[in-house]
Amino acid sequence: xxxxxxxxxxxxxxxxxxxxxxxxxxxxxxxxxxxxxxxxxxxxxxxxxxxxxxxxxxxxxxxxxxxxxxxxxxxxxxxxxxxxxxxxxxxxxxxxxxxxxxxxxxxxxxxxxxxxxxxxxxxxxxxxxxxxxxxxxxxxxxxxxxxxxxxxxxxxxxxxxxxxxxxxxxxxxxxxxxxxxxxxxxxxxxxxxxxxxxxxxxxxxxxxxxxxxxxxxxxxxxxxxxxxxxxxxxxxxxxxxxxxxxxxxxxxxxxxxxxxxxxxxxxxxxxxxxxxxxxxxxxxxxxxxxxxxxxxxxxxxxxxxxxxxxxxxxxxxxxxxxxxxxxxxxxxxxxxxxxxxxxxxxxxxxxxxxxxxxxxxxxxxxxxxxxxxxxxxxxxxxxxxxxxxxxxxxxxxxxxxxxxxxxxxxxxxxxxxxxxxxxxxxxxxxxxxxxxxxxxxxxxx
Amino acid sequence: xxxxxxxxxxxxxxxxxxxxxxxxxxxxxxxxxxxxxxxxxxxxxxxxxxxxxxxxxxxxxxxxxxxxxxxxxxxxxxxxxxxxxxxxxxxxxxxxxxxxxxxxxxxxxxxxxxxxxxxxxxxxxxxxxxxxxxxxxxxxxxxxxxxxxxxxxxxxxxxxxxxxxxxxxxxxxxxxxxxxxxxxxxxxxxxxxxxxxxxxxxxxxxxxxxxxxxxxxxxxxxxxxxxxxxxxxxxxxxxxxxxxxxxxxxxxxxxxxxxxxxxxxxxxxxxxxxxxxxxxxxxxxxxxxxx
Numbered sequence: 001x002x003x004x005x006x007x008x009x010x011x012x013x014x015x016x017x018x019x020x021x022x023x024x025x026x027x028x029x030x031x032x033x034x035x036x037x038x039x040x041x042x043x044x045x046x047x048x049x050x051x052x053x054x055x056x057x058x059x060x061x062x063x064x065x066x067x068x069x070x071x072x073x074x075x076x077x078x079x080x081x082x083x084x085x086x087x088x089x090x091x092x093x094x095x096x097x098x099x100x101x102x103x104x105x106x107x108x109x110x111x112x113x114x115x116x117x118x119x120x121x122x123x124x125x126x127x128x129x130x131x132x133x134x135x136x137x138x139x140x141x142x143x144x145x146x147x148x149x150x151x152x153x154x155x156x157x158x159x160x161x162x163x164x165x166x167x168x169x170x171x172x173x174x175x176x177x178x179x180x181x182x183x184x185x186x187x188x189x190x191x192x193x194x195x196x197x198x199x200x201x202x203x204x205x206x207x208x209x210x211x212x213x214x215x216x217x218x219x220x221x222x223x224x225x226x227x228x229x230x231x232x233x234x235x236x237x238x239x240x241x242x243x244x245x246x247x248x249x250x251x252x253x254x255x256x257x258x259x260x261x262x263x264x265x266x267x268x269x270x271x272x273x274x275x276x277x278x279x280x281x282x283x284x285x286x287x288x289x290x291x292x293x294x295x296x297x298x299x300x301x302x303x304x305x306x307x308x309x310x311x312x313x314x315x316x317x318x319x320x321x322x323x324x325x326x327x328x329x330x331x332x333x334x335x336x337x338x339x340x341x342x343x344x345x346x347x348x349x350x351x352x353x354x355x356x357x358x359x360x361x362x363x364x365x366x367x368x369x370x371x372x373x374x375x376x377x378x379x380x381x382x383x384x385x386x387x388x389x390x391x392x393x394x395x396x397x398x399x400x401x402x403x404x405x406x407x408x409x410x411x412x413x414x415x416x417x418x419x420x421x422x423x424x425x426x427x428x429x430x431x432x433x434x435x436x437x438x439x440x441x442x443x444x445x
Numbered sequence: 446x447x448x449x450x451x452x453x454x455x456x457x458x459x460x461x462x463x464x465x466x467x468x469x470x471x472x473x474x475x476x477x478x479x480x481x482x483x484x485x486x487x488x489x490x491x492x493x494x495x496x497x498x499x500x501x502x503x504x505x506x507x508x509x510x511x512x513x514x515x516x517x518x519x520x521x522x523x524x525x526x527x528x529x530x531x532x533x534x535x536x537x538x539x540x541x542x543x544x545x546x547x548x549x550x551x552x553x554x555x556x557x558x559x560x561x562x563x564x565x566x567x568x569x570x571x572x573x574x575x576x577x578x579x580x581x582x583x584x585x586x587x588x589x590x591x592x593x594x595x596x597x598x599x600x601x602x603x604x605x606x607x608x609x610x611x612x613x614x615x616x617x618x619x620x621x622x623x624x625x626x627x628x629x630x631x632x633x634x635x636x637x638x639x640x641x642x643x644x645x646x647x648x649x650x651x652x653x654x655x656x657x658x659x660x661x662x663x664x665x666x667x668x669x670x671x672x673x674x675x676x677x678x679x680x681x682x683x684x685x686x687x688x689x690x691x692x693x694x695x696x697x698x699x700x701x702x703x704x705x706x707x708x709x710x711x712x713x714x715x716x717x718x719x720x721x722x723x724x725x726x727x728x729x730x731x732x733x734x735x736x
Contacts, residue, residue: 052676054689056521056697077595077676080685080692085672092582092673096589100676259695264495280696287698290492353696 040125050100057351101325125332138392154335155357159278159315160387167297188252203411215312221397227442232429241421264288278314311386406431528686539604540660551614572608599674610656617652654725
């Protein structure tokens with residue numbers, strides 16, 4: 001894969017690594033546009049922008065903008081979701097110099113684009129830096145990377161995690177709904193005794209596992225002047241890994257491939273009593289397990305400490321202005337509108353199922369009422385609460401696709417009885433360090 | 446072994462025939478089961494796919510099937526119909542023009558003596574070895590230079606070349622178009638181009654149908670090139686469109702049914718093309734393999 005990029009990208013990686021370290025000191029005058037958030041001026045005359053996204057129905061949302069802004073017309077282009085091809089296309093297009101003005105990028109892929117110098121810093125564009133207060137705290141950290149005077153994207157949606165559970169089954173069995181992981185493990189044993197599983201361990205969804213580490217207060221990546229620190233095997237990761245390893249060894253969790261037919265069926269038939277998942281999981285359940293409508297409820301994630309409130313996050317994406325855009329000012333204004341305007345947010349939720357990263361989401365009608373599938377419970381209150389309890393300092397690495405693949409391979413082996421989840425994380429960490437080095441991204445060891 | 450004087454002969458043949466039939470039967474089942482599943486699943490609603498027997502119909506299969514088809518063609522402003530049309534253009538026109546180019550090229554290589562003929566043929570032949578996927582990214586960069594990415598041409602133009610078609614056309618032209626016939630045509634005053642279209646293409650017809658089918662299937666199923674080249678979903682071929690939908694299922698679970706029904710609909714033109722051109726197909730294949 002790397003061979004395709006050739007010299008240009010190697011140079012990119014080097015240059016951007018330096019910029020990362022130097023926090024946009026002053027160089028980079030050879031590229032078009034003002035690097036380092038120095039200036040961001042409106043263009044004169046009418047502007048046409050292109051926006052690549054894979055959220056269904058986004059074209060309808062953008063129509064609202066186009067009606068109100070005849071001088072800034074946005075054209076929506078769609079494709080498969082990021083890791084299924086769109087990110088690779090962005091990189092190809094960045095290299096060819098014909099990337100779209102705006103692109104949807106998930107939080108866990110943003111650092112990759114940052115390191116490859118694929119993002120415009122829009123901090124100096126009007127209203128952008130001031131918008132910080134309008135977004136859930138942790139999402140803002142994802143788009144600034146903690147750098148000063150830097151905003152590389154506008155948060156779009158998020159996936160705060162909670163616990164979906166079968167209220168009816170817990171009541172019938174007389175088992176208390178677990179509030180801590182310890183109680184959760186105890187419940188798992190009782191549920192197994194009744195011939196069901198408390199949940200499914202998703203071997204392929206490493207970002208789900210990361211969400212759990214996130215909740216526990218762990219950090220997989222961090223970076224400073226000297227480079228990246230990769231730590232998939234920290235104390236919290238070990239805690240989470242050992243916890244699930246134990247449940248796996250006792251066969252108290254199933255190991256079906258997530259989102260498959262059998263997985264859906266096991267929920268539909270009541271073989272699964274809980275699902276630790278993100279807010280968007282509500283529609284996954286409703287579609288995949290229609291026969292269990294009205295029997296589900298949502299509670300906060302089980303806690304490591306009694307009385308804790310920490311939550312993790314699984315998924316979510318941002319709207320980024322890609323490097324080389326001729327109109328970063330207009331693109332930034334559109335990105336802000338898209339992710340804060342109440343009408344736009346409501347429509348994006350209705351058509352695309354997005355749970356907005358904007359704090360004002362809680363005021364939207366779609367998120368204020370009870371949900372029939374969950375017996376009329378106001379589930380979005382639980383998720384809004386969870387969202388405010390997500391650690392804002394969690395950082396993704398620049399090569400998450402590779403990290404996910406390596407860890408997921410290891411998880412598969414661990415489930416087959418070869419090694420443990422912790423071994424998978426150790427191997428994933430080594431592979432990640434190798435991968436960073438091979439891209440000339442500085443790593444601390 | 447002489448025929449007739451050993452009783453083991455015919456029995457052996459019956460046994461081996463049964464064995465062969467058995468193996469073919471197993472493989473037929475193996476290849477047809479997914480299509481059967483596709484057919485059955487397209488008659489179900491999202492919930493029924495997981496909740497009912499995977500390989501058999503439900504009571505409401507027929508109405509559900511039609512309502513699924515209706516939703517498929519109306520979802521997102523009927524973009525699926527557009528994708529089918531695009532695929533038909535890319536594959537139909539692309540295969541037609543590609544076949545003519547390959548036929549002319551192979552014919553010229555077979556029937557004319559000129560300097561560097563073998564060199565050209567060998568270079569074209571080596572193109573067979575390079576997978577189309579490996580060429581997609583270089584093609585993207587080239588098309589970016591001339592600002593043709595995200596246009597119909599970005600998918601259409603690369604679809605016109607078929608090194609394997611040139612190879613097949615050459616082999617077949619060498620075997621089926623006698624040089625004497627061309628001499629006769631020349632003596633009668635027919636130009637080279639006219640001879641090619643009126644005499645030679647008729648003799649090469651089975652090979653041309655084979656090349657057409659190969660190209661048609663290759664372009665119809667080509668997925669990677671459009672994935673890299675196209676951003677505007679109104680230009681997508683049906684393969685890429687379905688892939689894009691499929692990648693969104695975790696966000697919009699209702700797309701699952703549409704992907705299944707869409708996959709079923711998208712193979713119908715392929716089956717139709719095969720059934721219509723099948724009889725030419727076998728003779729063409731045979732001719733290519735014997736030389």
